[in-house]
Amino acid sequence: MATWAQRFCDDRPYALAPYSKRNWGGRLHSLCSYQGKLKPSIAHFLIKWFTEPDAVVLDPMSGVGTIPLEARIQGRTAIASDLSDLAVAVSRAKLESADEASSMRVVNELATAISANELSLEDLIQEEHADFGLNGVITDYFHQDTLRELLVARRFFAATGVDNPGSASVLTAILHVLHGNRPYALSRRSHPITPLKPTGEFSYRPLIAHVEKRLSQTLPELSELPGEGRSLKADFGALPLTPGSVDAVITSPPFAQSLRFFSSNWMRLWFCGWSPEDFRDRPAGYLESEQKHGFDDAYRRFFRAMHETLREDGLLVMHVGATHKFDMAEHLLPLLAPEFRLIYDGAEHLDGPESHGLSDKGSTVRHHFLFCRRV
Numbered sequence: 001m002a003t004w005a006q007r008f009c010d011d012r013p014y015a016l017a018p019y020s021k022r023n024w025g026g027r028l029h030s031l032c033s034y035q036g037k038l039k040p041s042i043a044h045f046l047i048k049w050f051t052e053p054d055a056v057v058l059d060p061m062s063g064v065g066t067i068p069l070e071a072r073i074q075g076r077t078a079i080a081s082d083l084s085d086l087a088v089a090v091s092r093a094k095l096e097s098a099d100e101a102s103s104m105r106v107v108n109e110l111a112t113a114i115s116a117n118e119l120s121l122e123d124l125i126q127e128e129h130a131d132f133g134l135n136g137v138i139t140d141y142f143h144q145d146t147l148r149e150l151l152v153a154r155r156f157f158a159a160t161g162v163d164n165p166g167s168a169s170v171l172t173a174i175l176h177v178l179h180g181n182r183p184y185a186l187s188r189r190s191h192p193i194t195p196l197k198p199t200g201e202f203s204y205r206p207l208i209a210h211v212e213k214r215l216s217q218t219l220p221e222l223s224e225l226p227g228e229g230r231s232l233k234a235d236f237g238a239l240p241l242t243p244g245s246v247d248a249v250i251t252s253p254p255f256a257q258s259l260r261f262f263s264s265n266w267m268r269l270w271f272c273g274w275s276p277e278d279f280r281d282r283p284a285g286y287l288e289s290e291q292k293h294g295f296d297d298a299y300r301r302f303f304r305a306m307h308e309t310l311r312e313d314g315l316l317v318m319h320v321g322a323t324h325k326f327d328m329a330e331h332l333l334p335l336l337a338p339e340f341r342l343i344y345d346g347a348e349h350l351d352g353p354e355s356h357g358l359s360d361k362g363s364t365v366r367h368h369f370l371f372c373r374r375v
Contacts, residue, residue, distance in 0.1 A: 001050075001315075002344050005371040008049055009346025014041035028073075028221055032090045032176040033192045034064045035264035038252045038319065043070040046250050046317055050371075051076055055247040058309065060236035060302075061287065065091030067250050072227035079246070081232040081239055083286055085162075085272040086175065086265065088233045092168035095229025097222040102166030103215055110156050110170065111208050117152045124151040132276045134266045136197040141179060141187040141267075142205075149207040150178075150186065150271070158273050168231075169222070173214040174207070175268045186210060195267040236287075237305045248315040249306050254288040255321030255364055256295065256328050261288050299335050307339035307374055314374040316340055322347075322366040329368035340372040 018024055025040030047070045051057055057071040062080035064087055071078035072095060080091040117124075121144055125131055128151040130138040142150060153174060162168040177184050180192035186205045188198035234240060254261060262269065262283050274282070283289045290298045306316055320328035329345060336342055348367040 001371065001373075004049055005344035005346065005369070008045065009344070009348065009369055012348065013045050014039065019044065025070075026221070027218060028069060028094060028225075029066060030176075031094055031218060032064055032172050032268070033180070034090070034268075035193050036254070036261050037064055038066045040066055040070060042319065043067045043250075044074075046319075047071050047074050047076065050250070050315060050317060051248045056245060058239075058241070058246045058249050059251045060239060060249065060306070060309075061251050061253045062091055062231075063087050063252075065094045065231065067252070068229060068231075069094045071250075072225055072229045075227045078227060078229040079232065079241070080229070081234050081236065083233065083235060084269070085233070085274075086268050088231055089162045089168045089272065090172045090175065092162065092165055092231035093172040094222070095231050096165040096168070097225055098165035098169045098219070099223060100215075100219050102164070103169045103219060106160075106166045106170045107208065107211060107215070109160075110153055110211075113156045114149050114152045114207070117148070119152075121148050121151075124148060124155075127151075128154050129270065129275050132270065134263055134279075135195055138267070138270065141190065141195070141198045143202045145204045146186055146207065150174075153207060154271055154273070169215065169219065170211060171272075173211045173218070175271060177210050177214055178271060179267055184210065184214070194264045237301050239305065239309060241309055243308050244311045246309045246314060247311055248317070249310060250315075250317045252319035253302075254286075254291070256291050256323075256326050262286075295331055296335060299332055303335060303339045310374045312374065316370075316372040316374065318368075318370040318372070320368050320370065321364040322368065323363040324365060325363075327366075327368075329370060332370065336372060337375075339375060341375055343371040343373055345370055 019041035029040040043066045053075050056077045058079045059067040060081045062068055062082050065080045068078035068080040078095055080095055082088055125139060130151055132138060157171055160167060162171050177186050179185055179187040179190045179195040181189050189200040190196050190198045262279060287298060322328060333342060346369045350365055
């Protein structure tokens, strides 16, 4: 294992053509644009080199499910878990693939809700917190008719939830087209990753038509995926899994003192039900904030939980970051014992991280891959 881990870190197969291309991985890895997503090519090789075809692979801080999706693509049993409503919905769309009939049934129910809405736009704006925003106010992004449809859709998903794959796939399609700088987007000209302040003319973009087009592109590919998958909304310390049932934990936790997830993904979190008060209060309950004030305690809890979940001699791989001021690997290594032993620590220095057209790329200067065995 140590030899393969060293080879992985030295050769960096994910950085070679064609895996080095920004859009490598296809449409499913881009099911919803997301700030802070792991490169699909890294996930691809971690799964390919370090798990077996029949393995159960868990990512307990999965974000939008890049690692679990790659596990499923390669025929593994994939489990994703996260606390974010946004992340859970997108992961569910990837891992618990809905058939076309169930997804279109949700689209039709949403269209009916939009047609039946009797609330005024002013009432919808107030009740759905559309006078809120970080880069700009929600009402500045959309033509008033598009805005009305979006606000009804926000109410619709708040009432129905996304516990089933059909609802998750439709919500994910909306989240993907919610804002951007291309014709598929519902907003004025902005950015597809982070909703920068919009520019350009207001024009009506019909929600249902845009969602149907997006689903026509993604559902056929989702239906052909091998493997199995589950998406859980749970803290990593309270996973509803049988002890010892997981073969490998592969995860990329939030990088300490780097990108600001909640502000970067604010509009999609808002659409998933967050209120202005949630942006003030809820981040304190997430690891991104917890590790700022109690890094050691948070990760001791993490290692205990993964020790219980993994089978004997199970594998733990962590992809973590380092800034000029804080090296996650340096702080994590002393916390591994007694639950885990280190096999290999490989570092990757970043000369020019991808910007995706954004000026704020975070402060990460180095990545580490920590390969560990359950003791």
